[in-house]
Amino acid sequence: MDASLDLLLNAVISGLLLGGFYAAVSIGVAISFGMLDIVNIAHPGFILLGSYVAYFANTVLGMDPILAAVIALPAFYALGALVYQIYYIAFERRQDQSLGGLSFFFGLLFITEVGLVLIFGVDYRLVQARYIGPSLNLGWVELPLRLFVPFLVSMVMVVGLQLFLSRSFLGRAIEAVAQDQLALRLMAANPTRIKRVAFGLSFATAAIAGAILIIIQPVEPSIGREYIGRVFAICVLGGLGSFSGMVIAAVTLGVVESLTATFFGPSWAPAVSFGVLLVTLAVRPSGILGR
Amino acid sequence: MTPLLQISGLGKRFGGFTALQAIDLDVQEGERLGLIGPNGSGKSTLVNCICGTLRHDLGSVRFGGKPLDGLAAHQRTRGGLARSFQLPRPFGTLSLAENLRIPILYAVNARGEGGLAGPAIDARCRDLLAEVGLADKAHRLPRDLTQIEMRKLELARAMAAQPKLLFADEVMAGLSHAEIDEIIALLFRLNGQGVTVIMIEHIMRAVMQFSQRLAVLVAGRKIADGKPADVVRDAEVVRAYLGE
Amino acid sequence: MGSVPFALALVCVAAALFAVGRWLNISYAFFAAYVVVQYIVLGTAWNILGGYTGYVNFGITAFFALGAYSSVVLYKLVPSLPLPIMMVVGGIVAGLVGLGTGYLTLRLRGVFFSIATLALAVVVQTLITNWDFVGGARGAYVLRPRVAPLIGGDYIQYLFLLMLGLCVIALTTARAIEHSALGYGFAAIRDDEGAAEASGVPTLRLKLIATVLSGGFMGMAGAPLPYYVTYLDPSSGFSLNYAVNAIAMPLIGGTSSWLGPVVGAVLVGGLQEYIRVTISSAVNVLVAGVLLVVFVVLAPEGIVGLFRRRRR
Ligand SMILES: Nc1ncnc2c1ncn2[C@@H]1O[C@H](COP(=O)(O)OP(=O)(O)OP(=O)(O)O)[C@@H](O)[C@H]1O
Ligand SMILES: [Mg+2]
Numbered sequence A: 001m002d003a004s005l006d007l008l009l010n011a012v013i014s015g016l017l018l019g020g021f022y023a024a025v026s027i028g029v030a031i032s033f034g035m036l037d038i039v040n041i042a043h044p045g046f047i048l049l050g051s052y053v054a055y056f057a058n059t060v061l062g063m064d065p066i067l068a069a070v071i072a073l074p075a076f077y078a079l080g081a082l083v084y085q086i087y088y089i090a091f092e093r094r095q096d097q098s099l100g101g102l103s104f105f106f107g108l109l110f111i112t113e114v115g116l117v118l119i120f121g122v123d124y125r126l127v128q129a130r131y132i133g134p135s136l137n138l139g140w141v142e143l144p145l146r147l148f149v150p151f152l153v154s155m156v157m158v159v160g161l162q163l164f165l166s167r168s169f170l171g172r173a174i175e176a177v178a179q180d181q182l183a184l185r186l187m188a189a190n191p192t193r194i195k196r197v198a199f200g201l202s203f204a205t206a207a208i209a210g211a212i213l214i215i216i217q218p219v220e221p222s223i224g225r226e227y228i229g230r231v232f233a234i235c236v237l238g239g240l241g242s243f244s245g246m247v248i249a250a251v252t253l254g255v256v257e258s259l260t261a262t263f264f265g266p267s268w269a270p271a272v273s274f275g276v277l278l279v280t281l282a283v284r285p286s287g288i289l290g291r
Numbered sequence B: 001m002t003p004l005l006q007i008s009g010l011g012k013r014f015g016g017f018t019a020l021q022a023i024d025l026d027v028q029e030g031e032r033l034g035l036i037g038p039n040g041s042g043k044s045t046l047v048n049c050i051c052g053t054l055r056h057d058l059g060s061v062r063f064g065g066k067p068l069d070g071l072a073a074h075q076r077t078r079g080g081l082a083r084s085f086q087l088p089r090p091f092g093t094l095s096l097a098e099n100l101r102i103p104i105l106y107a108v109n110a111r112g113e114g115g116l117a118g119p120a121i122d123a124r125c126r127d128l129l130a131e132v133g134l135a136d137k138a139h140r141l142p143r144d145l146t147q148i149e150m151r152k153l154e155l156a157r158a159m160a161a162q163p164k165l166l167f168a169d170e171v172m173a174g175l176s177h178a179e180i181d182e183i184i185a186l187l188f189r190l191n192g193q194g195v196t197v198i199m200i201e202h203i204m205r206a207v208m209q210f211s212q213r214l215a216v217l218v219a220g221r222k223i224a225d226g227k228p229a230d231v232v233r234d235a236e237v238v239r240a241y242l243g244e
Numbered sequence C: 001m002g003s004v005p006f007a008l009a010l011v012c013v014a015a016a017l018f019a020v021g022r023w024l025n026i027s028y029a030f031f032a033a034y035v036v037v038q039y040i041v042l043g044t045a046w047n048i049l050g051g052y053t054g055y056v057n058f059g060i061t062a063f064f065a066l067g068a069y070s071s072v073v074l075y076k077l078v079p080s081l082p083l084p085i086m087m088v089v090g091g092i093v094a095g096l097v098g099l100g101t102g103y104l105t106l107r108l109r110g111v112f113f114s115i116a117t118l119a120l121a122v123v124v125q126t127l128i129t130n131w132d133f134v135g136g137a138r139g140a141y142v143l144r145p146r147v148a149p150l151i152g153g154d155y156i157q158y159l160f161l162l163m164l165g166l167c168v169i170a171l172t173t174a175r176a177i178e179h180s181a182l183g184y185g186f187a188a189i190r191d192d193e194g195a196a197e198a199s200g201v202p203t204l205r206l207k208l209i210a211t212v213l214s215g216g217f218m219g220m221a222g223a224p225l226p227y228y229v230t231y232l233d234p235s236s237g238f239s240l241n242y243a244v245n246a247i248a249m250p251l252i253g254g255t256s257s258w259l260g261p262v263v264g265a266v267l268v269g270g271l272q273e274y275i276r277v278t279i280s281s282a283v284n285v286l287v288a289g290v291l292l293v294v295f296v297v298l299a300p301e302g303i304v305g306l307f308r309r310r311r312r
Helices: A003-035 A043-061 A065-092 A097-120 A145-167 A169-179 A181-186 A191-216 A221-238 A243-264 A266-283 B043-051 B073-079 B096-111 B118-131 B147-160 B177-192 B204-210 B228-233 B235-242 C003-024 C027-053 C060-077 C083-105 C110-129 C155-178 C181-191 C193-198 C203-222 C225-229 C240-253 C259-278 C281-298 C302-311
Strands: A135-138 A141-144 B005-014 B017-027 B032-036 B058-063 B081-083 B165-169 B196-200 B213-218 B221-226
Touching (some): A003 A141, A003 A145, A003 A243, A043 A191, A065 C281, A097 C281, A145 A191, A169 A191, A266 C083, B017 B058, B017 B221, B043 B058, B043 B196, B096 C181, B147 B165, B177 B196, B196 B204, B213 B228, B221 B235, C003 C027, C003 C155, C027 C259, C060 C083, C240 C281, C259 C281
Antiparallel strands (some): B005 B017
């Protein structure tokens, strides 16, 4: 087979896998920003917190990073509920979401990053697991397990959350909050409580996303920032609040970035998301699936 | 004479819901028009489409003979349209006097002729607040006002833009009998100075007393338009208001 | 007080500060004071957009670094170019980038502008990192002259004087805006954009003016940076510290007036310098972030706002 075609094919495959992982990174923001209208720009910072939890459990306790993330889920959920409570009291209730709320999350992003630097330093850290290294060889394509396992975990999480939102009572209440708060209040449900649950969930996804991030690549505290543009590009491109649109957007961005990295060099990849974001905002702010 | 405001075939949808459908309406310069209709019939939406707060989907709006389509809201305000918001939207960090300063600086002064400066602006703000009975609160913030006072502020802010055509969207809701009479007198005075007024109101006493002509919206359609006394006797209007 | 007397008063304060510095003649004092004054400019620039119109710019590092790297480019092309001209060029470049970003995103809800500026910081960094002419990821060296032109003495004195001058211009501009029609228009946008439009305010144009002014001042503040650090690489030029400080200082000081960023910069900048010397430089960067969160949650009007409320 032609060498450049081979290169292209492998770039597309790894882009698809990467995109699947981006879905896990973005789903928290799809919930907080897309459904609750809370612009949690600190989410990538919390994902890094998840990475370091996995790192700590892996190096100190020898635990599998994904298992560590699952164990950490309740703690992340609780932290998210706490952050929402502060946000609610300080901003949502005072109707000051934009200036104060945005700055609040920006401050949290910075504190998380510097906190991680103070504890773990600025060196790159990585984890050990059996599936890091080997590849599945399917004839002319290679599926590195290091990308494939995160892809699977991410898809399980996205599908699980989608089922939860569409099937369970609480999930439907969350969707209702996203649509119309007043109607919900008339139904005698408490929107604040439901938003707290939803935000806790969005926060909990950061534990899983963080663990699979550190499986895919070594991390240092400031790489969270790279993900801000990416995550919001994905959510905006996907149309806010729509999981299926978000997954399509994540995979698209993954493929475009992977092609960019293959043909122009990896140092250009971060610019892709910004381009996508700007073009989407300028041309089609309602996203690819939007009306 | 060409009408001051010409609306033809105007349509507006929100998603799958049709809020306004094929509205035709002409308003002559100097006229006093009452616009009535049940809750949710599209009156405020019509104001929003004419003033540029919302974009309409179909039809056209002409003001003073010129098409408004594609003009931003601020250009329409500068062109002589002004409206009060039914749900008051004051500038929360500015005092009442400063709230009125905004349209003076940006609508009146932007027209070029007869702009105001310095002390003249302050005096004008005071006068306007006095007209709606808020003179003693000129230096308060909007959050110190009651909902009813905020409506008066809305009206004063619309008047501050010195419009040719003023939309008063339910500025009298909740007012006492005497206050309603004051506002009606105020709108009559404005009209006497040549301002065309479209009054949107559920208080029939005010509408009947004020309007020379009455238009009725029901479920996004105009079902009647004519002399107030005739319109309120119209079988369709009665049915729309009282049910079958 | 009119704008001219205000500017003169500021010039007097600045001259007095500079004279004290000359008399003390401690190089360290100039280096430390330069940083504080630079943050007054950055905070004021941020506040023109963020505090006055309510649009949050997170891309401070992009604008700041654009100014800094404009100087690097000019330094490589025309090494003899006077620094004030470099500052003007840096301001124009950053202002134009602000105009472009604003034009694309300012029609949308404010959060989209904020997100776009966050992404802008990453993309400008990517561009610079890939641009070999300015040193790419390796960074660039700039030779700092030993002696200051015009005034004599150490070159840092010249840098400090320029930054002080820029600070006077920025503060005068900010205060002039507050008392002008522009300031009322900005406030109307911050409070309710739809109502502002209905009152005749051309909101898009005003937001673009604010973005250009804000970005331009950030660029100008960044222009002398290569001479201050003498070695500039992307990771230091785009350090998140600049962004956090530039946002934290106005919010801590108070966003409603020009005085807020000054109070914030002097307090936080001074505190940071104190912690850097006495405790550690890692803790010192945490200070701004923690104070930022504490203030936006507990005292959203900032220090100036707290004093005003007490006086009422
Ligand atoms: N921005 C919007 N998005 C979706 N639907 C809207 C929007 N604005 C208005 N509507 C709907 O359009 C319809 C007409 O609303 P509108 O406010 O124009 O009615 P109205 O005649 O002014 O009623 P009222 O007398 O209660 O003020 C209503 O059903 C309303 O729910
Ligand atoms: Mg209405």
